Amino acid sequence: MEGNRSAQAQREETTILTSSRIFEPLMDCRDAAKLLRVHPKTVLKMARAGELPGIRFGKLWRFRTSDLDSWLGSRVTCDHHPCRSGK
Secondary structure, three states, X not given: OHHHHHHHHHHHHHHHHHHOOOOOOOEOHHHHHHHHOOOHHXXXXXXXXXXXXXXXEOXXXXXXXXXXXXXXXXXXXXXXXXXXXXX
């Protein structure tokens, strides 16, 4: 019986590890602005308008680097840009 519990516990632990996401640290407006090379007020304005992907905690906005990277890649308009050519 003890061996079965151990194997079952290992399967449950593996399921939890494979189904969980790794937490990505969040940036504030200043950090996001530095990354995008714009003014922090521009980041706030765009986030409030729903133009920039962000997470709102009360009055505070937070941003994931991966979300901003995806957003920026989707905004590329030139077909010859490396983001569009699949390279």
